[in-house]
Amino acid sequence: MNFDGIWTPLVTPFSKDGSIHFDTVGRTIDKLIDQGVHGLIVGGTTGEYYALSKDERKRLFDYVADHVKGRVPLMAGINATTTDESLELGQHAKAAGFGAILVAAPYYCQPTQDELLAHVQCVDDALGLPIMLYNFPDRTGTPMSFEFINALRDRPNVQAIKESTGSIQRMHTLANEHADQLQLSCGMDDQILEFFVWGARSWVCGASNFLAPEHVALYQACVVERDFVKGRELAARLMPMLNMLENGGKFCQCVKYGCELAGLPVGPARRPLLALDDAEKVEFKRVYDALVAHRA
Numbered sequence: 001m002n003f004d005g006i007w008t009p010l011v012t013p014f015s016k017d018g019s020i021h022f023d024t025v026g027r028t029i030d031k032l033i034d035q036g037v038h039g040l041i042v043g044g045t046t047g048e049y050y051a052l053s054k055d056e057r058k059r060l061f062d063y064v065a066d067h068v069k070g071r072v073p074l075m076a077g078i079n080a081t082t083t084d085e086s087l088e089l090g091q092h093a094k095a096a097g098f099g100a101i102l103v104a105a106p107y108y109c110q111p112t113q114d115e116l117l118a119h120v121q122c123v124d125d126a127l128g129l130p131i132m133l134y135n136f137p138d139r140t141g142t143p144m145s146f147e148f149i150n151a152l153r154d155r156p157n158v159q160a161i162k163e164s165t166g167s168i169q170r171m172h173t174l175a176n177e178h179a180d181q182l183q184l185s186c187g188m189d190d191q192i193l194e195f196f197v198w199g200a201r202s203w204v205c206g207a208s209n210f211l212a213p214e215h216v217a218l219y220q221a222c223v224v225e226r227d228f229v230k231g232r233e234l235a236a237r238l239m240p241m242l243n244m245l246e247n248g249g250k251f252c253q254c255v256k257y258g259c260e261l262a263g264l265p266v267g268p269a270r271r272p273l274l275a276l277d278d279a280e281k282v283e284f285k286r287v288y289d290a291l292v293a294h295r296a
């Protein structure tokens, strides 16, 4: 499968009573597709998958597949704390029509690399779908070592990796020594220009929920036109926002406020996360306004 493009990990909108607001999911999807994103992910970090029940996650897979109706490719994040639960989620997403899965290390339980390998092999054997690995040890507690990655070489379904460690050295190794094995996807937003220069053609970017045109333009400049001078200009414009998201410690809270500023409110993040306070909103809005001021 070709993973090229801007993949938006969908926010999960919540109503005042705390339930998922499915109408807003649909309106968000339509807006993103109109704005040219290339693929959608349900169950990414931005979607707060860890804060949803298994039933809610399944209902989201069903709703999104039904609403998208094949307009763009869909990837299902199936991370959980056990292999069995990942399998159940993956089977459900596959039956709903998802064409790929995003596979991170099960969180909290901290599997060894051998256990992680057995997990991915089991998911692959059971689901038979294209896999994007998701390496985010800061959140899962478990890294994906190069030994683990090499051990997956004989698995044709393991096709891409979203690298979210922030290690430029690791990104270089993936780009130089694993390009024949894995398509590289950027999961560290403030390093996007570096990823594109080193050959990544895919970006999973939470801020595209509310700034899709800017993300699509940067992809177009770097990946399609190979114009890195223009790309640097566009990346520099986005950088204050990407820095705030990656380094501010309030990723989902900021993305949700960004959606509100962009005219499609999605409610707050689920607790224990809290909405931004007034001072944080003022600072976020300042950065957001400066960015969108460049739109024609």
Ligand SMILES: O=C(O)C1=N[C@H](C(=O)O)C[C@H](O)C1
Residues within 6 Å of the ligand: 009, 043, 044, 045, 046, 047, 136, 163, 164, 187, 188, 189, 204, 205, 206, 207
């Ligand atoms: O929602 C996600 O999944 C995202 N993942 C990247 C990460 O690993 O941090 C960043 C992206 O903006 C959202």
